[in-house]
Amino acid sequence: MNNQATMQVKLIDHASAPLEKLYAAFRTCYSSDTPIEIWEKIKADKISREKIRHFIAERLKTGHASPLEQIVFWFAISNVSRSLSHQFVRHRIGISFEQQSQRYVKFKQNKLAFVMPDSWTRAGLDDEFDQLLARTSELYERALKAGIPAEDARFILPNAAPTNFHIMVNFAEMLHICDIRLCLRAQWEIRRMVALMRAEIRRALPEVAIFLQPKCGENRMGYCDESFDDWQKCPLGKARPHKSSLFELYERYGSRKARALGEAEFRAVEEKEIL
Ligand SMILES: Cc1cc2nc3c(=O)[nH]c(=O)nc-3n(C[C@H](O)[C@H](O)[C@H](O)COP(=O)(O)OP(=O)(O)OC[C@H]3O[C@@H](n4cnc5c(N)ncnc54)[C@H](O)[C@@H]3O)c2cc1C
Numbered sequence: 001m002n003n004q005a006t007m008q009v010k011l012i013d014h015a016s017a018p019l020e021k022l023y024a025a026f027r028t029c030y031s032s033d034t035p036i037e038i039w040e041k042i043k044a045d046k047i048s049r050e051k052i053r054h055f056i057a058e059r060l061k062t063g064h065a066s067p068l069e070q071i072v073f074w075f076a077i078s079n080v081s082r083s084l085s086h087q088f089v090r091h092r093i094g095i096s097f098e099q100q101s102q103r104y105v106k107f108k109q110n111k112l113a114f115v116m117p118d119s120w121t122r123a124g125l126d127d128e129f130d131q132l133l134a135r136t137s138e139l140y141e142r143a144l145k146a147g148i149p150a151e152d153a154r155f156i157l158p159n160a161a162p163t164n165f166h167i168m169v170n171f172a173e174m175l176h177i178c179d180i181r182l183c184l185r186a187q188w189e190i191r192r193m194v195a196l197m198r199a200e201i202r203r204a205l206p207e208v209a210i211f212l213q214p215k216c217g218e219n220r221m222g223y224c225d226e227s228f229d230d231w232q233k234c235p236l237g238k239a240r241p242h243k244s245s246l247f248e249l250y251e252r253y254g255s256r257k258a259r260a261l262g263e264a265e266f267r268a269v270e271e272k273e274i275l
Contacts, residue, residue: 004115022070069172070170116160140154171208
């Protein structure tokens with residue numbers, strides 16, 4: 001029986017005073033005070049915690065997102081599969097990865113734990129999964145002993161092989177990752193990892209974590225933009241509306257009708273000075 005790898009996710013560190021930093025960054029854009037004066041007010045407790053929280057929540061409803069990049073988190077993540085890692089490293093903005101190397105690390109047969117999805121157990125195929133991976137481990141070790149370099153021996157390692165990360169991610173990207181990876185459409189393992197990342201931030205910074213939701217959450221886009229079928233199957237569908245029902249309400253009770261944007265609308269945006 002192979003070892004089963006157990007995922008671990010730990011928040012190592014985060015930007016200090018993140019709410020205050022967010023407040024000062026946003027406020028700098030909208031205030032005649034200098035940032036130094038804004039910080040003096042924050043430090044002198046002239047701005048209540050409630051005001052800071054409210055101000056940030058209001059800014060998060062807008063498209064002004066760059067201040068969110070000034071808040072950073074560091075995570076240590078271990079025992080996730082290579083199939084997760086391939087998905088994870090597709091995120092390319094606002095996140096920095098260090099990943100355990102299969103070139104420099106030679107895995108020991110008795111230490112090579114694999115990630116096995118529960119579906120293999122439910123299907124009664126877990127023993128065969130174990131046997132195949134035990135055989136893979138054994139051949140991998142023999143390959144190393146025969147002088148095959150680790151960078152070549154790894155060619156037989158499967159998606160189930162475990163890997164580790166040390167990452168740095170900013171708040172803007174963490175929000176985006178939660179938007180799409182806490183959604184039920186995301187694969188279960190990366191969804192579990194992101195849920196654990198959120199739980200870690202929640203323990204350390206609950207006032208920041210309230211914004212970390214799947215995209216349908218009330219603090220994010222607010223509705224599901226996936227297919228109607230997927231929405232119907234999702235447990236969150238009981239709490240959050242699908243975009244089609246919002247359009248229906250707009251049509252039924254709104255004083256306006258939704259229609260396709262034509263050239264007239266584009267001209268109106270060009271010409272109108274409304275902001
Ligand atoms: C449910 C699901 C299914 C998926 N299925 C597949 C699949 O079948 N095949 C596949 O190849 N991938 C798939 N992906 C991966 C997906 O296409 C993205 O590569 C991945 O989610 C990374 O997200 P991102 O592109 O938003 O990058 P991030 O780096 O997280 O992007 C952060 C933000 O920056 C924007 N951004 C990033 N780069 C640019 C750029 N160059 N120009 C403009 N804006 C940019 C993004 O749009 C986003 O708003 C899937 C992802 C999910 C969640």
